[in-house]
Amino acid sequence: MNLMTLAFKSILNRKASVLLTLFTIAISVMLLLSIERVRQEAKQSFSSTISGTDLIVGARTGDIQLLLSSVFRIGHANNGLSWQSYQYIKEQRGVAWTIPISLGDSHKGFSVLGSDENYFQYYRYGKKQSLTFTRGRAYHNAQEVVIGSEVAKQLHYHVGQQIVVAHGMGNTSFHHHDDNPLTIVGVLEPTGTPVDKTLHVPLKAIELMHGPAHTTGTRIINSNKHEHEHEHEHEHEHSKDLSALESEPGDLIGHPKTLTAFLMGFESPLYTLQVRRNINTYKPEALSAIMPGVTLRELWGMLDIVEKILLLFSVVVVLISFLGMLTTLLSSLSQRRRELAILRSVGARPRHIFSLMCSEAVLITVLGSLIGVAMFYLLMFIGQGILQAQFGIAISLSLLSYYELMLLGVIMVAGAVIGTIPAIRAYFYSLNDGMSIKL
Amino acid sequence: MIQISDLTFSWPGQPLATLHISNLYIAKGEKLFLHGPSGSGKSTLLGLLAGIQTAQQGSITILGQDLGQLSDAKRDKFRADHIGTIFQNFNLLPYLSPVENVILGCNFSNRRAANLNSANNSANQQAVTLLEELGIDELCRNRSVGELSIGQQQRVAAARAFIGQPELIIADEPTSALDADNRDVFIKQLFEQADHYQATVLFVSHDSSLADLFDRKVSLQEINGACR
Numbered sequence: 001m002n003l004m005t006l007a008f009k010s011i012l013n014r015k016a017s018v019l020l021t022l023f024t025i026a027i028s029v030m031l032l033l034s035i036e037r038v039r040q041e042a043k044q045s046f047s048s049t050i051s052g053t054d055l056i057v058g059a060r061t062g063d064i065q066l067l068l069s070s071v072f073r074i075g076h077a078n079n080g081l082s083w084q085s086y087q088y089i090k091e092q093r094g095v096a097w098t099i100p101i102s103l104g105d106s107h108k109g110f111s112v113l114g115s116d117e118n119y120f121q122y123y124r125y126g127k128k129q130s131l132t133f134t135r136g137r138a139y140h141n142a143q144e145v146v147i148g149s150e151v152a153k154q155l156h157y158h159v160g161q162q163i164v165v166a167h168g169m170g171n172t173s174f175h176h177h178d179d180n181p182l183t184i185v186g187v188l189e190p191t192g193t194p195v196d197k198t199l200h201v202p203l204k205a206i207e208l209m210h211g212p213a214h215t216t217g218t219r220i221i222n223s224n225k226h227e228h229e230h231e232h233e234h235e236h237e238h239s240k241d242l243s244a245l246e247s248e249p250g251d252l253i254g255h256p257k258t259l260t261a262f263l264m265g266f267e268s269p270l271y272t273l274q275v276r277r278n279i280n281t282y283k284p285e286a287l288s289a290i291m292p293g294v295t296l297r298e299l300w301g302m303l304d305i306v307e308k309i310l311l312l313f314s315v316v317v318v319l320i321s322f323l324g325m326l327t328t329l330l331s332s333l334s335q336r337r338r339e340l341a342i343l344r345s346v347g348a349r350p351r352h353i354f355s356l357m358c359s360e361a362v363l364i365t366v367l368g369s370l371i372g373v374a375m376f377y378l379l380m381f382i383g384q385g386i387l388q389a390q391f392g393i394a395i396s397l398s399l400l401s402y403y404e405l406m407l408l409g410v411i412m413v414a415g416a417v418i419g420t421i422p423a424i425r426a427y428f429y430s431l432n433d434g435m436s437i438k439l
Numbered sequence: 440m441i442q443i444s445d446l447t448f449s450w451p452g453q454p455l456a457t458l459h460i461s462n463l464y465i466a467k468g469e470k471l472f473l474h475g476p477s478g479s480g481k482s483t484l485l486g487l488l489a490g491i492q493t494a495q496q497g498s499i500t501i502l503g504q505d506l507g508q509l510s511d512a513k514r515d516k517f518r519a520d521h522i523g524t525i526f527q528n529f530n531l532l533p534y535l536s537p538v539e540n541v542i543l544g545c546n547f548s549n550r551r552a553a554n555l556n557s558a559n560n561s562a563n564q565q566a567v568t569l570l571e572e573l574g575i576d577e578l579c580r581n582r583s584v585g586e587l588s589i590g591q592q593q594r595v596a597a598a599r600a601f602i603g604q605p606e607l608i609i610a611d612e613p614t615s616a617l618d619a620d621n622r623d624v625f626i627k628q629l630f631e632q633a634d635h636y637q638a639t640v641l642f643v644s645h646d647s648s649l650a651d652l653f654d655r656k657v658s659l660q661e662i663n664g665a666c667r
Contacts (some may be wrong), residue, residue: 002546013534342532344491346599347519347547349512 003352007359010339014332021321021328022368028321029372029411032314033404034379039307040403042393046300049193050263050292052124054272057081057089057279058261060286064302067295070101070261073111073194080258085285089264092278094271097122099263102206102256107165110151112199114206116252120146122265125193135159136186141250142204146186150196150388159184165199165209192393204254264289318411322418325364329357329422333429340430353430354423361419365412373400373408440607440639441465441488446497447665448483458483459664460497463657467606470633470640472650475659481643484659485611488641489522490514502606519548523600523638527612530596531584538580541566541598551603562602569598573628590621594628601632608633610642614649626652 011018050071058066059079068074080102090098099122102114113119120131120138136159139146145165147157157163162181182205190196266272272291279289340353348356380395387393400408443463449456458480465471475481486492487499490506493514499506502521506514523544531540542562545552555562570580573594579587587595593613600608610629614622626642626649633640642653650656 006546009534009539010532339532342526342530343543345489345518345524345526346544347515349515349547351512352547 003356004359004363007356007363010336010356011360011363017328017332018364021325021364022371024321024324025365025368025415026371026375028314028318029369029408030375030379031317032407032411033373033376033400034383035310035314036404036407037376037380037395038387038393039310040401041395043300045192045393047296048126049296050125052122052128052265053263053292054266054269055264055276055279055289056261056292056295057264057287057289060288063288063290063295064299066261066288066290067292067299069103070263071194071292073103073113073198076104080260081262081287082258082285083256085282085287086259086262089262089275089279089282092271092275094266094268094275096265096267098265099123100203100253100256100259101261101263102203102258103260105165105206105209107151107163107199108155110148110155110197110199111194112165112201112206114201114203114256116203119200123195123263125191125195129191131191131195132189134187134189136184139185139200139202139252142202142208142252142254143182143250144185144202145182145205146188146200147184148188148196148198148200149190151199152187157184157187159187165201165205192388202252202254203256204251207254207256318414321368322414325361325415326418326421329361329419330425333357333422333426336426337429337433340426341433344430344433348430350427350430354427357423357426358416358419361422362412362416365415365419368415369408369411440467440469440502441641442498442500444498444500446487446494446499448487448492448494450483456665458487460484460662461664463662465639465641467639468633468637470630470654471642472653472656473641473643473659474645474647474650474656475643476645479659480663480665481611481659485609485643488609489524490518516548519544520550521605521607523602523605523608525593525596525600525608525610525613528589528616530599531592533583533585535584536580537570537575537582537584537587537595538563538566540584540595541570541602544599545603548603551605554603566598566602569602569632570595572632573598574624589616590625593617593621593625597625597629597632601636601638604636604638606638608638608640610640612644613642614644615646622649 056066056070058070059081065075069076086098086100089095097118099118100115103111105112105114117138123131125131133146134149134152136146145163151157161184163184164181182201188195188200264275266275276289276291279287343353343356344350377397380397384395384397387395441464443460445462446458446460447456448458473481473484475484483492487494487506488501490509491514493507501517504517506517509517531537532543535543542555545555545562552562555565567580575591575594575598579591584592584595593616596613600610608629613629614625617625629640629642630652632638640653642649647656
């Protein structure tokens with residue numbers, strides 16, 4: 001039996017108060033780890049929302065507003081930019097690709113994004129990953145839609161299904177276009193970005209939604225043809241054979257007048273600043289061009305203070321839990337002078353008493369931290385779905401990172417340091433009391 | 440065994456000496472009854488003998504070792520190695536089993552642990568044997584310390600004092616919480632063990648009716664020159 005077991009048994013003897021201390025420490029560790037994990041994952045998923053794009057161009061507005069509306073689908077771009085400007089800028093020297101983006105419509109609370117085939121070819125997120133399909137393929141004509149993974153999951157949509165996309169934001173839009181159904185031809189792999197919560201349609205589909213009178217003829221023919229296809233598919237008992245969705249490639253763009261924004265990639269990064277200056281001084285229309293990486297950093301910088309306050313709070317909670325431990329250990333000390341005297345009588349030296357008290361604090365801290373880590377994983381396991389659905393933050397239940405282990409290390413060292421306070425007191429008690437039992 | 444000469448001790452901050460003993464000798468194997476009512480400097484003397492405190496003047500020699508010559512840590516080690524202690528009451532750690540209580544001291548004394556191991560028997564087994572001799576049967580040993588009667592607790596404490604064969608047993612009012620029957624049985628068992636291990640017993644009590652059981656009786660009031 002060494003000092004550690006002695007400390008452990010002594011702790012067991014004072015279960016009630018020690019358990020409470022243990023739990024305050026466990027909860028504070030859980031809170032600290034959770035806040036840090038969510039913060040890091042949020043930052044991660046935030047900065048990996050878009051990559052590989054050199055410029056985002058929209059109507060003249062604040063940089064952050066443009067980024068929020070075009071990439072995060074937050075807020076509204078007040079006005080669009082004209083199709084003519086898009087066509088002009090597209091032809092600039094060094095432009096490798098462009099992705100037009102038209103936003104503003106929604107389907108059951110999920111935003112609808114109009115674009116063209118470049119979207120699937122050039123859009124990159126995370127570490128320059130391109131969009132891939134879980135099932136199906138990209139759209140080929142204006143009656144087809146590709147949905148993000150969250151849309152498929154939450155609305156239980158599958159490839160081959162026909163849906164109606166309404167004009168306007170929000171899921172209570174009364175202005176439904178029942179006569180303009182779209183067929184789901186593809187479901188994208190989860191990306192952990194707003195793409196997951198987006199329905200992707202060709203620009204022309206947006207145009208059809210907004211101006212039905214203009215293209216009535218074609219639309220009816222097309223939708224008739226689609227209904228036919230749909231029935232055809234039914235005959236095959238929902239066969240998952242995607243060939244049933246074969247369709248003729250059609251016009252994806254139509255005749256749009258405006259766009260919300262467009263993304264640009266250059267052949268060489270050298271062109272970026274040049275073209276950006278050109279766009280910002282473009283005469284026919286007031287435009288803004290932003291570099292997504294720079295603006296993302298700017299945006300995160302604004303959230304920095306919130307982040308710091310969260311961290312501060314969790315550190316304070318840890319401190320409070322340590323004060324709780326200190327109180328428990330100190331108040332138990334006066335009741336334990338007899339115990340210390342007995343130990344002294346059987347030959348324990350004051351330094352044994354000191355290390356006994358220290359090991360108690362260390363044991364409580366280590367046990368509390370372990371329970372805290374377990375609770376943290378439990379919380380993450382439960383919170384995973386909610387965070388993904390509500391905020392689009394993908395939390396991984398991965399092992400503790402180096403940083404998190406370091407946090408735990410700091411906590412344990414702090415526990416040991418705080419443990420020296422009652423230990424020093426016990427040391428002097430045992431020096432003065434000796435073997436005489438004072439109660 | 441114990442030789443005290445010209446010992447003077449006063450607590451820090453007190454102008455007058457608490458204890459002054461010009462000469463006290465205790466022979467090896469002797470069972471000495473030290474009569475000391477409260478206020479006679481009893482606790483102080485025990486603290487000095489155990490090496491918790493050190494005298495300002497004079498010397499205490501135990502087993503030929505002058506305690507004043509030892510450092511604090513060495514005195515703690517000396518106590519752990521050579522002295523077994525029994526207190527008036529509340530002797531045991533409530534969170535350890537009787538057997539664990541008995542072998543507690545072996546954590547702090549290599550010598551006593553070595554004594555145990557040389558006996559060809561595990562420490563646990565020797566503790567059990569010792570408890571058995573003192574009348575603590577298996578049923579009691581499996582109980583928690585708090586469930587034992589005071590008499591039983593005191594016998595467990597005696598076993599702890601004797602384990603590992605220390606040369607000196609200091610018993611500080613060990614019987615004052617016991618009734619007359621238990622008291623006599625306890626002292627009888629204490630002597631049996633002391634004879635078995637050839638240990639010297641220093642038995643301190645205010646109850647002089649016990650004095651006749653011992654080899655010799657010394658009144659602390661009489662030998663303490665600082666006592667008024």
